[in-house]
Amino acid sequence: MYRWLLCWRYLRTRYIALASVVSVMLGVATLIIVNSVMDGFTTEMQERMHGILSDVVIETHSANGMPNHPVFEEKIRKIAGDDLVGLTTVVHVPAMVAIDHRGENITRQINLIGIDMDSYADVSDFSKYLLHPENREQISFALRESGYAPDREQFPESGWVHRRRMAQFKKRMREMQRQLELEQERNTRLREEIDQAAQAAVSGHGLVSAPAAEPSEELAADHGLAFPETPEQFASPVASESTTDALADTDGPSVNALATRPEDVARVFDAEQEQHAGIVLGISIGSTRYRNEVGDVTDYYYVQPGDDVQVTFPSAGSMPTALNEYFTVVDFYESKMSEYDATFAFVDIGVLQQFRGMQDAVSSIQLKLREGADLNAVRDRLRAEFPPEMMLQVNTWRDLQGALLAAVQMETTILNILLFLIIAVAGFGILATFFMIVVEKTKDIGILKSLGASGAGVASIFLGYGVLLGAFGAGVGAVAGLVFVANINSIAGALEAVTGQEVFDPTVYYFETIPTIVHPAMVVWVTLGAIMIAVMASVLPSIRAARMHPVEALRYE
Amino acid sequence: MSSVSEVRPRRRIPSEQDLQSGLPAYDMLEIARPVDTKPEGCLLEAKQLFKAYRKNRHEVPVLKGCDFQARAGEMTAILGQSGSGKSTLLHLLGTLDAPDAGEIYFGGERIDNLSRRRRDQFRNSKLGMIFQFYHLLPEVTAFQNVLLPMMIQEGFWGYVRKRKQIHERSRCLLERVGLSHRLHHRPRELSGGEMQRAAIARALVASPALLLADEPTGNLDRATGNQILQLLRELNHESKLTIVMVTHDEQIAQRCDATIRLADGRIQAEG
Ligand SMILES: Nc1ncnc2c1ncn2[C@@H]1O[C@H](COP(=O)(O)OP(=O)(O)O)[C@@H](O)[C@H]1O
Ligand SMILES: [Mg+2]
Numbered sequence: 001m002y003r004w005l006l007c008w009r010y011l012r013t014r015y016i017a018l019a020s021v022v023s024v025m026l027g028v029a030t031l032i033i034v035n036s037v038m039d040g041f042t043t044e045m046q047e048r049m050h051g052i053l054s055d056v057v058i059e060t061h062s063a064n065g066m067p068n069h070p071v072f073e074e075k076i077r078k079i080a081g082d083d084l085v086g087l088t089t090v091v092h093v094p095a096m097v098a099i100d101h102r103g104e105n106i107t108r109q110i111n112l113i114g115i116d117m118d119s120y121a122d123v124s125d126f127s128k129y130l131l132h133p134e135n136r137e138q139i140s141f142a143l144r145e146s147g148y149a150p151d152r153e154q155f156p157e158s159g160w161v162h163r164r165r166m167a168q169f170k171k172r173m174r175e176m177q178r179q180l181e182l183e184q185e186r187n188t189r190l191r192e193e194i195d196q197a198a199q200a201a202v203s204g205h206g207l208v209s210a211p212a213a214e215p216s217e218e219l220a221a222d223h224g225l226a227f228p229e230t231p232e233q234f235a236s237p238v239a240s241e242s243t244t245d246a247l248a249d250t251d252g253p254s255v256n257a258l259a260t261r262p263e264d265v266a267r268v269f270d271a272e273q274e275q276h277a278g279i280v281l282g283i284s285i286g287s288t289r290y291r292n293e294v295g296d297v298t299d300y301y302y303v304q305p306g307d308d309v310q311v312t313f314p315s316a317g318s319m320p321t322a323l324n325e326y327f328t329v330v331d332f333y334e335s336k337m338s339e340y341d342a343t344f345a346f347v348d349i350g351v352l353q354q355f356r357g358m359q360d361a362v363s364s365i366q367l368k369l370r371e372g373a374d375l376n377a378v379r380d381r382l383r384a385e386f387p388p389e390m391m392l393q394v395n396t397w398r399d400l401q402g403a404l405l406a407a408v409q410m411e412t413t414i415l416n417i418l419l420f421l422i423i424a425v426a427g428f429g430i431l432a433t434f435f436m437i438v439v440e441k442t443k444d445i446g447i448l449k450s451l452g453a454s455g456a457g458v459a460s461i462f463l464g465y466g467v468l469l470g471a472f473g474a475g476v477g478a479v480a481g482l483v484f485v486a487n488i489n490s491i492a493g494a495l496e497a498v499t500g501q502e503v504f505d506p507t508v509y510y511f512e513t514i515p516t517i518v519h520p521a522m523v524v525w526v527t528l529g530a531i532m533i534a535v536m537a538s539v540l541p542s543i544r545a546a547r548m549h550p551v552e553a554l555r556y557e
Numbered sequence: 558m559s560s561v562s563e564v565r566p567r568r569r570i571p572s573e574q575d576l577q578s579g580l581p582a583y584d585m586l587e588i589a590r591p592v593d594t595k596p597e598g599c600l601l602e603a604k605q606l607f608k609a610y611r612k613n614r615h616e617v618p619v620l621k622g623c624d625f626q627a628r629a630g631e632m633t634a635i636l637g638q639s640g641s642g643k644s645t646l647l648h649l650l651g652t653l654d655a656p657d658a659g660e661i662y663f664g665g666e667r668i669d670n671l672s673r674r675r676r677d678q679f680r681n682s683k684l685g686m687i688f689q690f691y692h693l694l695p696e697v698t699a700f701q702n703v704l705l706p707m708m709i710q711e712g713f714w715g716y717v718r719k720r721k722q723i724h725e726r727s728r729c730l731l732e733r734v735g736l737s738h739r740l741h742h743r744p745r746e747l748s749g750g751e752m753q754r755a756a757i758a759r760a761l762v763a764s765p766a767l768l769l770a771d772e773p774t775g776n777l778d779r780a781t782g783n784q785i786l787q788l789l790r791e792l793n794h795e796s797k798l799t800i801v802m803v804t805h806d807e808q809i810a811q812r813c814d815a816t817i818r819l820a821d822g823r824i825q826a827e828g
Contacts, residue, residue: 001716002708009696447692450653451706451759452681454674550653554692 002448003457007464010437017465020433021473023426024530028477029484031419031526032518036485038412039522040515046405048337051125053397054086054366055375058382061391064316065091065361072365072386079381086122086368090115091352093363095313097285097345101302108285110345112313114352117141123368126346129335130280131155132305141278141348143330148305156304163306163328167271276308277351279327283334284342305329311345316358325355423530426473427537430466434541438462445545446553455546462542463535470534474527482518489513600629600799601650601767606659608645619645620656621822627815629766630797632790634810637819643803644771646819650801651686651769652676663767681710685760685768689775691752693744699755700740703727706763730758734788750781757788761798768792770802774809786812 011017058076060066069089077084091114099106117139121127127139131149134140143163149155156162286303303309308328314320327347335341353360369378375396386392398405438445445458484491492514496502603625609618619642627633637643648654650661652668661669668679680686693702707723708716716723731740734754744752753773760768770789774782786809792798802813810816818825 001711001713002705004713005697005701005708006694013696443692444694444696447694448705448709449677450651450680450686450692451709452677452679453709454677457709551648554648554653554688 002453003461003464006444006448006461007468010441010461010465011468014437017433017437017469018472020429021426021469021534023429024423024470024473024534025477025480027419027423027426028474028526028530029481030422031416032478032481032523033484033488034415034419035412035522035526036481036516036518037488037514038408038415039517039519042405042408042412043517044515045337045408048125048335048340049401050397051128052335052337052340053400054088054123055369055373056367056379056382056394056396057364057400058367058386059364059393059395061393063093063314063320065358065363066392067359067361069360069362069365072392075385076365076367076382079385080367080369080378083369083373083378084367085370086119088116088119088123088366089349089362089364090120090366091349091356091358091361091363093313093352093356095311095345097281098310098312099286099303100308100310106302109343110282110285110311111343112311112352113344113346114349115346116349123366125335126333129333130331131283131334132159132331135331139280139331141280141330141351143275143278143306143328148331154299156301158305160306162304163275164272166306170271271308275328275330276326277328277347278330279309279311280331280333280346281309281329282341282344283332284338285345286329286332303329305331313356316356316361323355420529423533427533430469430534430537431540434462434466434538435544437465438541438545441545442548442553445548446550449548449550450554458548459542459546462545463538466535466538466542467531469538470531473534474530477530478523478527482523485516485518488516598628598630599626600664601625601627601801602662603646603650604660604662606646606649606661607657608642608649608654609657619822620649620659623659623819623822624824625650625817627767627799627801629799630793631814632793632800632802634813634816635801635803635819636807636810636816637803637805639805641819642822643805643819647769647771647801647803651684652680681706682763683765683767685757685763685765687753687756687760687768687770687773689772691744691749691756691776693752693755693759695744698741698743699736699747699751699758700727700731702744702755703731703759703762706759710763727758727762730762731755734758748781749777750784753777753785754788757785757792761792766799768798768800770800772803772805774804774806782809 058072066072073087073089076087093112095110095112097108097110099108115126121139127136130136130139132144132147133150134144134147144159146157146159146161148158281303283299286309287299287301289297289299292298306329308326310324311327312322312324315323333341333344333346335344349362353362367378369375375398379394379396379399382394386394448458449455603623606620606623606625607618608620609616611617623642623646625635625646635643635646645654649656649669652661652671656669659669660667663679663683668676671679693699694705697705704723704727707719707727711719711723728737728740731737731754734757736751736754736758739747739751739755744755747755757768757773768789773789774785777785789800789802790812793800800813802809804810
């Protein structure tokens with residue numbers, strides 16, 4: 001009983017000892033904050049990755065893909081059994097996209113992915129990240145009339161509305177240009193005629209006047225090809241018989257893209273009425289994020305749904321050649337994983353297979369397994385079925401992102417070690433403070449021993465003191481940390497306002513707010529660890545107190 | 558003896574037996590616990606005690622074959638000059654320190670070679686000690702200081718169970734030593750005399766048979782010192798409490814039943 005009494009008394013009369021646990025407090029708070037934020041980031045990142053990558057991917061190394069994939073699919077269904085809930089086939093190739101922006105070409109290196117509209121949503125969260133609300137429901141590679149990204153004010157008016165406006169604008173520009181060129185043409189011809197006439201007059205022959213009239217007629221008839229550098233004109237050979245009806249027709253684009261019959265070649269592609277095959281671009285491919293004069297985060301779009309882009313990608317076959325095709329941007333894809341947003345571009349799998357001339361071969365088969373299924377077990381069973389000599393690779397999404405996940409894990413571990421070292425340093429502070437308190441209390445220790453208190457009893461006063469201080473420090477630290485985590489975004493906002501420095505820069509992270517997850521077990525472990533350190537730090541002074549000779553202690557003045 | 562009636566409030570102090578039996582408390586004669594005094598009334602006896610302090614390989618002999626006897630119910634004074642080893646002897650008698658050689662008997666039982674645990678128990682329940690510098694714990698009140706030995710003795714649950722009786726006895730003892738108006742004061746709010754009274758109450762709370770006092774009046778003016786001596790005398794008379802008191806003051810020694818002179822590490826003569 002006296003232990004509790006004295007322990008409590010010492011605590012009440014020695015507030016300075018609380019100073020020694022401030023560092024424990026800070027250490028615990030920091031540990032909880034850092035872990036929550038790291039967990040938040042990791043979980044968010046993993047969720048996104050997982051959602052995008054599907055559970056298990058069977059990939060081929062062959063550029064020509066796997067032509068016999070239905071056989072594989074059959075096998076996979078048999079092997080995965082009940083675990084399988086979704087399966088889709090994908091074609092992906094490295095590609096380059098060229099965006100025409102104010103007469104300049106912006107080129108980006110991309111990962112061109114051909115997906116099957118119907119089954120892709122079964123394995124991936126892909127559609128969740130599209131901007132048009134209807135595309136989120138059911139992805140379509142047909143351009144929508146308008147209504148993209150209704151939740152963001154800055155997003156420019158896109159879709160057919162934008163496309164028609166641009167097409168009309170370009171047509172007018174073209175007409176004006178043509179007028180200009182015709183004028184120039186006439187001028188040059190006039191000059192030539194004059195020159196020829198002059199020559200003829202000099203040489204004495206009058207034969208040249210008739211052929212000179214022909215070029216002007218030709219030019220007038222061939223107005224459609226006057227400016228090959230404009231996209232619509234250039235692309236016309238690929239353009240199809242699709243008309244205004246195709247707008248309502250969702251599978252129109254794929255039909256468009258495939259139509260390369262000779263009689264179409266002469267047809268003029270009408271950008272006002274028609275679209276190329278649809279492409280969904282990762283949002284960072286077509287836009288850049290910056291801070292305007294006021295300091296707000298703003299997106300600038302080089303291209304928007306309704307515009308056309310040119311994509312260069314390799315053909316299939318033993319001698320791949322670069323293919324150049326036009327696509328119409330039908331939506332943006334924003335997963336907020338900057339790596340994906342900057343490289344992924346999705347087109348219809350059929351279109352891509354057709355362009356590349358790979359029949360219905362695919363590059364990979366992606367599987368979605370039932371919730372709670374053992375991914376590694378399924379992967380291993382599949383690996384056994386598809387040995388390396390088949391040039392097939394079976395991986396889970398974790399395997400694919402292994403390096404990144406391991407790096408994040410490593411980072412978390414190192415941070416935890418460092419922060420725990422801080423608490424350990426705090427432990428030495430407690431040790432020093434406690435030694436001083438024991439020295440200060442030498443007389444009291446002598447008195448207690450003269451009254452019959454045992455060494456263990458005296459030691460437990462100081463041990464209890466350590467436990468109480470540690471618990472206090474860790475408890476306050478834990479509460480402070482949790483409160484901080486709960487209000488982390490407003491705190492970041494306040495810090496921004498005070499310092500003028502962006503704490504959490506959305507231009508970098510693509511998250512609007514700082515994601516946090518608090519694992520109760522983590523909080524408990526951190527708190528217990530800190531208390532343990534405080535207790536360990538008070539063990540030495542306690543032993544010293546227990547060993548103290550009562551007579552020495554009593555003579556101490 | 559006129560001052561006796563002044564400081565004596567007639568209240569019954571529950572003794573240790575009361576606490577255990579739960580019987581109604583009887584008179585304060587029972588402050589001290591009766592102990593078997595085997596060799597004809599001799600409560601405390603020391604034979605040929607040797608004690609030396611080692612200081613940087615230098616041996617400083619303090620006690621060189623010191624014999625000592627204190628009879629039960631008497632007040633024995635140990636007289637000697639400063640530095641003659643009185644405190645050292647008292648610490649040995651109180652098992653706070655162990656002699657280099659020699660034996661100490663309490664009620665016929667040898668106590669100098671007891672285990673650490675038994676010695677703690679002995680100090681706690683058979684022995685009360687007071688000092689020149691009072692040695693109260695500065696952090697807690699006079700009342701809590703008095704409670705300490707009982708808290709140590711009973712442990713947490715025992716204390717909780719007997720809390721009422723223990724508090725009652727402590728309060729009565731403080732009243733008996735004349736401190737009823739200073740129960741909840743910290744030591745630093747008390748005068749020297751009051752602190753020594755609190756220390757006496759604390760020494761007696763566990764109903765010991767023996768009180769060891771190391772110059773209890775050494776830090777007090779004569780008048781206050783006399784009051785303290787008077788109090789000790791009364792306690793000795795009323796309850797046959799055996800007291801061994803160290804002093805360097807002849808006058809004080811004369812008021813005791815027996816005097817032992819300590820010089821050159823030995824007992825010189827008995828008076
Ligand atoms: N811890 C110690 N170390 C060395 N010498 C000591 C120690 N304690 C006491 N002494 C010496 O022992 C002698 C006796 O001390 P003490 O018993 O306190 O004398 P008294 O109480 O009679 O004044 C003194 O000379 C003192 O210096
Ligand atoms: Mg002394």
